[in-house]
Amino acid sequence: MPCIAVNSNPQKRKLRSHVVASEASIPSPCKRKLPRRCNNASLLTSPTENDVISIPCGHKQAESDNVAAKLERDYKDDEQLRAVKEKLHVSTEPSRIACREDEKNMVLEFCEACVEQEKAGSLYICGCPGTGKSLTMERVKGLLLNWATEFTSLKWWFGGGELSLTLPYVWLILADELDYLITKDRAVLHDLFMLTTLPFSRFILIGVANAIDLADRFLPRLASLNCKPFVVTFRAYSKDQILRILQERLSELPYSVFQPQALELCARKVAAACGDMRKALCICRSAVEMLEAEIRESTSNSNTSLEEKASSELKTAITSVYMMKHEFDTVRIDHMALSLSKTYRSPVVDTIQSLPLYQQIVLCSSMKHFCGTKKDTILGELYKSYTSICKSSQIQPAGFLEFSDMCRVLNDQGLIKLGQSREDKLKRVTLKVDEADITFALQGIRFFQNCLQ
Template sequence: MPRTPQKQSTPTVLGKRTLNALNIPTPPQSPAKVRTLRSASKDLPAKVAFAEKDMKEKPERVPTPPATPSKRKLRSEYDCRPNRADKLCDVTNDILSTHSTPSSETTPRTPITPSTPSIYTGAKALFQRGSGSPGMLLCRDAEREALKLFFCSHVSTPAAGSLYVSGPPGTGKSALMAEVLNDVKEKFGNAVKVANINCMTVRKPSLVFCSIFQELVGEELLESSAGEKSVTEVLEQYFTKSRTKQSCIVILDEMDYLITKDQEILYQVFEWTRLKNSNLLLVGIANALNLTSRFLPKLKARNFVPEILRFTPYTAEQIAKVICARLEAYSSTVDDDVDCKDRACSLIHPAAIQLCARKTAANTGDLRKAFDICKRGLDLAEEDARRKFAPQSDIACQENRSPILTPSTSLSRNSTAFIIPRDAVPPIVTISHIAKICSTAFGGSTVQRVHSLNLQQKAVLCALVVGEKRKASSLTIRELYEHYGALCAKDKLLDSLKASEFREVISALEVCGVINLSAEGRNCSSGGKSSNGDSRRISAAVQAIDLLRAVEDVGMLKRFFSTSA
């Protein structure tokens, strides 16, 4: 039978590699690819030319075209070897990717760091709660002289005595007391020992004796190691039978937290000042004007009434004077590298200062509330400056962030870097800023104030109300943060905030007047001051029924109350 001749393969059925091996020209590429390669070849570095030269000097071995039955074997052997065009294409792609898309190392971006100072940074720090006064406390000259007279007359004798300091919140009682105590320590040196206790930080009233002993002696005396009566006996002996002639000054701030059913604790500490040879100087501080006459009637029956010093609320003129003094103090410390000193003193418009002072004096007279309003006004002014001088790309990123999960409505906490030119006028706090803040802080009902909060602020407030109901007492900031995190983790519908963001939410809630926060103090169980003020006690200033009415349309927050039931 005649053998059928084998059909020869044509080049058209061969692959691109075989066509290159046979030196058969390939069809041209698309115009777009040709333009891309031409434009890329203009910017190729010298190593591309070196690669071409190297491939010309050492040409690859071209295998025999696969035209025999061993075609499959030769094709597989040929495919596993890299082609010269592939080598050149890989080098080209690497170089083009390096030059077309600059990395973060070759093109540094504008730093967005919280450490970038601005003209508003130092001013806001001066109006921050707990920042302290840059100098002497203003508008409290009569009270300062009365305190100095009380301490100096009793320490120089020496003799025991008691003083009750009363006044509304934010009138400078604790701040002036700390200032006068520093002067007394400098004047008398080792002749006095001071124990400054914030009763709000004590877990229960009976532990105040342990705190007093620890502050005076420097040793921890726990109630569990000795009975309550033995603790009071140790302190009584310390006050009456002390070998040295040191005067013991005991300051009980927030003294009304020691009130019990029989008032035994308050009677005990006041009775120590009436003992023979006692060296105790007791100073109680509280908001109630009639605490001694209302809760301690036996003292009057025994013909023993402590001296009383009352602090009156700040007037509008006094509040305006204190705010202007702080701005002047800040302008004297401003460095020329940060901004011009004359700008710092005019960050708040004089009319805005007067509006803030009058609004605060008409409502509470609380100087801390006026500071909160000024700080919030500086936040708004800084936001205006950021929108004016910051790069537009950074502003767009800030505006695209969801406002629901941000603890504060201002953009200052995001710390977008911006620089105010020296010839430009920075935005200042105006009347409209202060009016907007005061309408939230003072105006409207409790439900309206809660409605103005964002989601995270409402969540923290709900966690506080639920925690107080469960514990039947006020919480510390640390306990509230743990309770808030547990509630968020249980539902998994709301991400919990970081510790720093949580503290900013606490400050915002205090500005809105929906929580009450104690001053910094010692805790008997911890034996020292807590960092970041986490041992401060916090209590809600809204009723649970009002809060439920305000968050009735937010299902995840209503579940906070249902899970605690």
């Protein structure tokens, strides 16, 4: 046994020295592995033993550097999108108030005239929600405070204490959301406006509310006492005004996130619907969140694919991801359209999407049956259309009794109108919802993609 061990050791040393001395002799497993490592490393020179060990380490270092750079880009993207959402938040006060210069000047001139003449007065600011009333008044309050330093007779009162009417001051009272002071006998609101009619009164009352006819409806006695407040109306924002406000908010950032067409689409839709600037800001924020989710999903998918790729394909994959992020890191029209559809979609769409599949098929068959000039039909004819759609989709249609029950459910929900008849097959059926709402509600379901074409 010791002799066998002694004889085996020299034989191994002899084989190794023989391989090193003559490369053209018997190929060893190490000889076959070296070129394969060299090809993966894209090296032209012949590798040594040290090269074989250092190549994987170089790959790991390059891969870790790429991952670190990619994580840094993702961190910057998250910070940029977070800054955009903060700029578009309704609580973020812009650096300047756009498209409300005329209304702001009217309020300023009214207050300055009352202070200079030392007389009382009342002003009522009204307008639809989201038209900049409260924001403009906050800015007017600051401007008046700076202007009043030249007039020591101006004092502000925001509540929380008793008023000293004997002091020779001009008191400016700002009452936002004035309609919350409407009581059953309307005494609080009436007494508040009557402060400006008292002898030697030095009150300037500015009330802000949404109702345009609040003074006429709830304070009819003010007109008879010749103390009806001066009214300043904030009209709904137009398309150009909404687009200008959005652009001014985003211009404070050193990078661009929205496509110009996406912002114009949002401005047109909001101006046509209500002109509410707060709603436009919420829609834009929702579109940014969709872009953020899309980037996060593409990044996770690219990370998964990069782990499965070989080292020779690593640079190409990272380059494609980098180009994709720089090309598509903007809110596009499809993002904005989806955000608008979620905001302004009809409640009928939610009702249709919550229906079971068979009831949705009945509604879809009704829409296809009434396509054109036909306004109503009998239940028997509608059942034929229903069965044809089911057979074309290779599903088993329900029986006529079950079909009649589903039509009664749709009638109770106000989607169709089912007439009266002794026989169910002769009942008249009329579609009560718009075909566009049915198409919009069902277009995202794979089953109805062929039926809606």
